Amino acid sequence: MKKQNIISxxxxxxxxxxxxxxxPGHKGKNEFLGQLIEDISSYDLTETIGTDNLHYPAGFLKDAMDYISKVYGSKKSYMVVNGTSCGIISSIMACTxxxxxxxVQRDCHKSVYNASILGDLELVYLYPEFNKKYGLNFSISLEKLDQQLSYKPEIKMVVLTYPTFYGICFDIKKAAEIVHKHGKILMIDEAHGSHLKFSEDLPLPAESSGADIVTQSIHKTLPCLSQGSLLHVCSERVKVxxxxxxxxxxxxxxxSYVLMASIENAVHWMESSGKERLKRNIEIFKERTLELRKIGINVLEENFLIGEGLYSFDATRAVISMSEIGITGTKLQDILRYKYRIQMEFADLQYTVGYITATDEPEDIHRLFDAVKEIYLKESKNKEKGEIIQIEPFPSLQHERKMxxxxxxxxxxxxxxxxxxxxxAGFIIPYPPGIPLVCPGEIIDQDTADYVKVMLENGINVNGVNENNLVRVVKWKEDL
Known part of the structure; x- marks a missing residue:
């Protein structure tokens, strides 16, 4: 028998x-997947007599989506089995x-840019406010949001990310007021925020804060199988x-009926059992975060960020930096993986990022924070510190042609x-998290090319740069 490559x-x-x-948010723990795990093949069905149809639901799939809509307080909710990328593209193309x-927020997911290509749309960028001291894109400026909509009344809709990949949030109610004042539709990519609904200790959920459309990757922060997503229509401004x-x-x-069952199970588990677990884990996270900050470790924390001018922060996102002692985000991620057997979600040049969900046990969280503390205390004594590498803001590149x-x-x-x-001619995207650094139609400059090389040298996966370090560009006549 040949080797089973994926299983192996x-x-x-x-x-x-x-x-x-x-x-995914279940963290590989079977107990949070409900009855699915008992006999997965029996739940793997197709559209036939008595099994309903996702595209024209009239039976138990409709009941499931009605239940999910009630939990999230939406006008109508849809299960999306092609991931949130599909929900984002569908939403944008439905409204344009x-x-x-x-x-669009410049640090949005690549699926927003893909929607512009598929829908032949023109993007107007709203750049996040970059904090050079901490190497972070903070939040969008609501004043600039208002200005853009005033200067360009022809804009049809606004697409914003909330929370960001780093857990950063803006005043979403105020943003919705501004967008609606100008008569536009507000779509929120809440891919990393499907859990916000289930805690009063976290930023407000977008679906009850004025957004017209909300897309969520519930597989990210809820106990759902990968690709499980939701699309919520939250106002009459959207044509269902x-x-x-x-x-x-x-x-x-x-x-997949298995995936759809997993979506409903995840929402039901969070509503019935997950809230208290999430509350407990947030309390542990906040306590341990303050402990590490007191000894000098840069772990993002809400009060600190508010003091720096931020609006709010998702306290389930472990965003950790030791750049001040010469340890890059990718190096810290590697130490955690290969010495402590802890795997984070992703790392950039400065930070390593992890998700804490309701399925984590207290000992899981303590294990991470104990490891980070031990690494810092050891490495801070090292006289030979690595070079401090700064994250750069998104480049404002010249557009040569439409995307x-x-x-x-x-x-x-x-x-x-x-x-x-x-x-x-293609995207250049550090992945994860999947935010394009360069988009088709933009002219690549020296600083951006140098930055891409620095990321590659530091072990960051950059989509759009192939195995031979080549990138795709528009052909010139002299190339013939």
Whole structure:
């Protein structure tokens, strides 16, 4: 029998990691997956007599979505089995027509940019406020949001990320007031915030704070199988028929009943059992965070961030930096993985980030914080400290052509250094978290090329740079 590559690879990973702070939110613990785990093949069905149809629900799938809608307080909720990327693209295309302009937060997920290519849309950027001292994109400026909508009344909708990948939140009620004052639709990518609904100790959930559409990756922070997502329509400003038409077009015609059952189970478990566990874990997280901050470790914490001008912070996000003692985010992630058998969600040049969910046990959280403390106390005594590498703000690159036309243009692959001054034909995306550094149609400059090389040198996976360190650019006549 030939080797089962996927099964073998997963088993090898599991043998190397004892505790994980990455998605999915069930953290590999069967007890949170309900009856599914008992006999998974019996729940793997198709559309037939008595099993309903996700695209035209009239039976138990409709009942499940009605239940989810009631829990989240939406006008209507949809289970999305192609992941939140599908929900985001469906929502944007349902509210726009080819050629329309939409205002987007520059540090949004790549699926927003993909929607602009598929829908032939023009993006207007709202850049986050960058804090150079801490190497973080803080929050969007609501004043600049208002200004953009005043200067460009032709904008059709606004797409914002809440919380960000680092747990940072803005005043969502105020943002909704501004967007609606200008008569626009507000869509919130709440991929990392499906748990906010279940705690009063966290920032307000978008679906009850004025957003018109909310998309959520419940597999990230709830005990759901990967790809399980929700799309909530929260106001009369959104045409439900358009949303449903796009979901039918973009979702698979063979939705997984196992995944749909997992989505409903995750919401039910959170409502019935998860709230108290989440509250307990938030209290432990906050206590241990303050402990580490007192000894000098840069762990993001709400009061500290508010003091720096931030609005609020999701206290389930462990965002840790030891850059001041010369340890990059990727190096810290590696130490946690290979010395302590703890795997985080992702790392950048400065921070390593992990998710704490209701399924974590107190000993899991203590294990992480004990390891971080031990690493810091040891490494801070090391006289030979590594070079401090600063995270850079998003580049404001010149647009040479529309994103869609550049994406479909004739193209070639060139070395990173040879791409300087040329028009990107593809995305360049540090992944995770999946925020494009360069988009099709933008001219790659020297600083951006240098920054990409620094990320690669520090072990960061950069999508759009192939195994030979080549990137895709628009072909010139002289390339022929």
């Amino acid at each position: 690879g997963i088993k090898q990973y599991r043998s190397q990691v004892d505790t994980n702070f990455h998605m 027509k080819p050629g329309d302009k939409i205002l 028929d358009n949303i449903e038409a796009m979901l039918r077009m973009l979702q698979t015609s063979s939705p 869609r036309s550049a994406f479909y243009a004739e193209n070639i692959f060139v070395k990173i250094d040879e791409s300087i001054g040329r028009t990107a």
